[in-house]
Amino acid sequence: AQSVTQLGSHVSVSEGALVLLRCNYSSSVPPYLFWYVQYPNQGLQLLLKYTSAATLVKGINGFEAEFKKSETSFHLTKPSAHMSDAAEYFCAVSDDTDKLIFGTGTRLQVFP
Amino acid sequence: EAGVAQSPRYKIIEKRQSVAFWCNPISGHATLYWYQQILGQGPKLLIQFQNNGVVDDSQLPKDRFSAERLKGVDSTLKIQPAKLEDSAVYLCASSLAGATNTEAFFGQGTRLTVV
Numbered sequence: 001a002q003s004v005t006q007l008g009s010h011v012s013v014s015e016g017a018l019v020l021l022r023c024n025y026s027s028s029v030p031p032y033l034f035w036y037v038q039y040p041n042q043g044l045q046l047l048l049k050y051t052s053a054a055t056l057v058k059g060i061n062g063f064e065a066e067f068k069k070s071e072t073s074f075h076l077t078k079p080s081a082h083m084s085d086a087a088e089y090f091c092a093v094s095d096d097t098d099k100l101i102f103g104t105g106t107r108l109q110v111f112p
Numbered sequence: 113e114a115g116v117a118q119s120p121r122y123k124i125i126e127k128r129q130s131v132a133f134w135c136n137p138i139s140g141h142a143t144l145y146w147y148q149q150i151l152g153q154g155p156k157l158l159i160q161f162q163n164n165g166v167v168d169d170s171q172l173p174k175d176r177f178s179a180e181r182l183k184g185v186d187s188t189l190k191i192q193p194a195k196l197e198d199s200a201v202y203l204c205a206s207s208l209a210g211a212t213n214t215e216a217f218f219g220q221g222t223r224l225t226v227v
Contacts, residue, residue: 009152032212034211041220042220043116043203043205043217043218043219043220043221044155044203044205044218045218046215046216051212051213090154090155092154094211094212097160097167097168098143098160098167098207098210098211098212098213099145099157099160099167099168099211100145100155100157100211100216101157102154102155102156103154104152104153104154105152105153105154
């Protein structure tokens with residue numbers, strides 16, 4: 001069964017610092033991978049997705065993620081954090097029935 | 113474009129009572145999902161519809177949970193009777209043709225508290 005593991009339930013960075021949120025996947029076939037963001041009291045919003053077209057995927061709000069098959073990873077990065085990036089971030093994989101399987105989430109805090 | 117609408121936003125009930133949630137997906141979206149998000153966890157799929165047919169309900173506790181999608185549009189999720197462990201946010205999502213190839217859009221969710 002496909003799954004994702006997010007390392008670190010909380011990440012804190014200073015404004016302007018690099019953001020790195022980790023995600024590792026477990027899949028027996030080439031996966032489709034996603035990053036979603038959830039702001040307080042909101043639904044989830046798609047940041048970016050990997051569908052095997054390119055290993056470096058650029059998303060909204062300056063985020064990007066790199067698919068590394070050798071490391072089974074799909075880490076999310078942003079060069080410079082903004083206060084507005086504070087939210088919960090979920091990595092997800094889709095299976096052959098088109099449903100999303102989510103990780104446990106990483107809460108990002110950004111300090112001034 | 114209107115998003116996925118859910119109601120109510122908040123609900124507090126006593127254990128053993130029943131409750132129903134409503135979801136109106138984006139117009140034209142064939143696939144509809146209900147997820148349960150317990151505090152501190154990622155969303156877990158409860159049921160997936162394709163039009164008005166069920167694709168996957170393997171994780172739906174069918175002794176107490178039920179869901180329907182009449183005419184392939186709106187959907188309701190019901191819990192009867194509720195237990196304390198059902199306290200969670202219930203998220204509805206829809207996509208044009210499955211979350212892999214077309215984006216899944218999420219509603220704001222219904223926060224259920226069972227006391």
